[in-house]
Amino acid sequence: ADSLRRLLAAIETLDTDADIRVVVVDNEGEAGGGFAVVSERMGSYRFPLVAIAAPQKGLANVRNVMVRYARTVDGLDYLAMIDDDERPSRAWISALIDMQKRTGCDIVSGPTEPVFEPGTAKWPHHCPLFWSGAFEDGVIDMNWGTCNVLFHRRALEISPQELFDPAFNALGGEDVDAFMRLKSLGCRFAWANSALVFDDIPATRTTLAWITRRAFRIGNSNMLAQLRWKFGRFGYAKAIVATLAGLLLHSAYLLFSIGSSRRRVANYCNWIRTTGKLAFLLGGRFKEYQ
Numbered sequence: 001a002d003s004l005r006r007l008l009a010a011i012e013t014l015d016t017d018a019d020i021r022v023v024v025v026d027n028e029g030e031a032g033g034g035f036a037v038v039s040e041r042m043g044s045y046r047f048p049l050v051a052i053a054a055p056q057k058g059l060a061n062v063r064n065v066m067v068r069y070a071r072t073v074d075g076l077d078y079l080a081m082i083d084d085d086e087r088p089s090r091a092w093i094s095a096l097i098d099m100q101k102r103t104g105c106d107i108v109s110g111p112t113e114p115v116f117e118p119g120t121a122k123w124p125h126h127c128p129l130f131w132s133g134a135f136e137d138g139v140i141d142m143n144w145g146t147c148n149v150l151f152h153r154r155a156l157e158i159s160p161q162e163l164f165d166p167a168f169n170a171l172g173g174e175d176v177d178a179f180m181r182l183k184s185l186g187c188r189f190a191w192a193n194s195a196l197v198f199d200d201i202p203a204t205r206t207t208l209a210w211i212t213r214r215a216f217r218i219g220n221s222n223m224l225a226q227l228r229w230k231f232g233r234f235g236y237a238k239a240i241v242a243t244l245a246g247l248l249l250h251s252a253y254l255l256f257s258i259g260s261s262r263r264r265v266a267n268y269c270n271w272i273r274t275t276g277k278l279a280f281l282l283g284g285r286f287k288e289y290q
Helices: 002-011 033-041 059-071 092-103 153-158 174-184 208-229 235-255 261-281
Strands: 022-026 049-053 078-082 086-088 107-109 112-116 138-140 148-152 189-191 197-201
Touching (some): 002 033, 148 153, 174 208, 208 235, 208 261, 235 261
Parallel strands (some): 112 197
Antiparallel strands (some): 086 197
């Protein structure tokens, strides 16, 4: 609940004159903490504020509830998504909208910068799991996450009824699958560096055990999306070859990065992520969100 309060407080300071409606989707139903926080702020909040319940648990279900709600809003131009443990910069929504208008792209994303708790060791700062990709402003090949994203209404109009596949509810990776699906439907993607979002990282997420589990899960769930959208005909065989080659490559990278903390942490995460892909291909399913 405290992280949601911080998020709502940050949204209230956005530097924008856009007609915004803030919607909180609570996976715990009307008895959840999200409804309580919205009730606290509803009377005095800067923007119209509403809470809606996701009747079924699961990340894909929550995001689909948001998409279904957005499709019912008359005159909707955009749907923006941000996680409840994040805080947008003041320029966030204006930067996303401006980039969409400049490029005409259907989906626009921006960077996520981690904010670690005081006293956190230095090595987790080098973990690529906490940092978004680095791109130049403008059109990019594809976005990979929903933690900082803007959908133009066209993307919602051409996407299937359930944009986020419930098969990913327990696995995670529903965002990667959705973006690969949208790309196959002809959607274009853009990046806005000034649409910065801050991600509060608790100390519990900076342990080697947590980072290992998360990297493994990302590789495991991403392989399902890649088998659907990337490898095509003879996909399983192609995926096995590519994954085994990647495992050998990342093993070599890890071995030769012993002297550099930055490279060692990054290569370890990539190596674990590749083992997660291999595990999926061998029948293993890591259900982090079950």
